[in-house]
Amino acid sequence: MSNTRPHTVTADWLYEQFGDEDLVIVDTTVHLTMPPEGSVHIDPGLDTYLEAHIPDAVYADLFTDFSDHRAPMPFTAASSERFAAAAGAVGIGQGRRVVLYDQGNGMWAARLWWQLRLDGFDDVAVLDGGLSVWRADGYPVAEGQVVPHAAMFVPRRRPEMLCSAESIAAALDDPRILIIDARDPATGRGDNPSYPRRGHIPGSVTIAYGDLVDLETGRLRPTDELRAVFEEAGALDPEVSPVTYSGGGIAATGVAHALAVVGRTDVAVYCGSLDEWAGADSLPSVEGPEPR
Structure with missing residues (x-):
């Protein structure tokens, strides 16, 4: 994935790629709040995705699908087998190019970027500035659920x-x-x-x-x-x-x-x-x- 900044793409670049059948755009938004009086509250962010997302973007639930729920820590990286199933279900696999974004400061997009690279998938970049920059640059947003085109993801873990x-x-x-x-x-x-x-x-x-x-x-x-x-x-x-x-x-x-x-x-x-x-x-x- 060519870009002047390795591992990132701009909103302009992404908009120019629309229509590429091999491009997979993924919203990775998670809402995490830590109130002083209580425990951490995790909201997968699906509701905000349904309200507004980049056109053709699918949603990835990092908490539910891409984490190991048998581990004591909530966001422990999933096993290669579990990760491969989750990635393939949202359309990530051989021959696909992936752009990730979130509706925050890019931290959640970076999380899935790292997990993809952990399991050997390198054709992935983060949209710099995420949805807020996309909207600020005047590009359109869509509502509702986008059904992914499933792919075969073959993990090659890098321990x-x-x-x-x-x-x-x-x-x-x-x-x-x-x-x-x-x-x-x-x-x-x-x-x-x-x-x-x-x-x-x-x-x-x-x-x-x-x-x-x-x-x-x-x-x-x-x-x-x-x-x-x-x-x-x-x-x-x-x-x-x-x-x-x-x-x-x-x-x-x-x-x-x-x-x-x-x-x-x-x-x-x-x-x-x-x-x-x-x-x-x-x-x-x-x-x-x-x-x-």
Whole structure:
């Protein structure tokens, strides 16, 4: 999929592709709220998709269909077999080109982008700015459900793109591994009332996904600005291997996607992230100041 920015496409580019029978556009929207007084509430986002979506876009339920519900963490990546069934059901498979978007800041689209690449599918990009930019640029939206044209998805898992708690724990003192916290520093300090879990994995550095996105448009910041952020944190050093994590493993994939945009495609994601890490008594966690 050719584009001036790897792993992303613009609204103009996408509109020009309309009519391509091999193009699959996928709305990945999830609404996640974390009220201070209660537990996390997950709304798959189907209702907002039905109200307005990019014409011909199908909907992918990341929570119900693309996650492993036997795992204790709600968004644990599905097995290759489960993922292949879910991807094929929404029309993703051999010979298809895929563009993902969401109705937020691109984090959920980045999540499915990472999962597709985890299982060996590379002809996928994220619509920069998602539905909000699509609409702001004057392009049409549609209502109702689009029925997918099912495809055969053959998974080819890349285990090096997925980290476990055990592999992270074994790498804590390894200078060749750069552990990246994708949450904002306030959350790590425990200052975010919507996410009371505080602390961070020892030795991690902060590259907050929210700092990589233009808050007004939802677009990723320009490539040169992204590169400067990553260089300062050491994430572009060819001698280290970056691993990202967040609260539940979603923002972590956003940072991994942004790193791919600037050419770093070998980033691994700790899927269980701090939700899993902090819940295990055997794993060290540091509270207080943000990571270095």
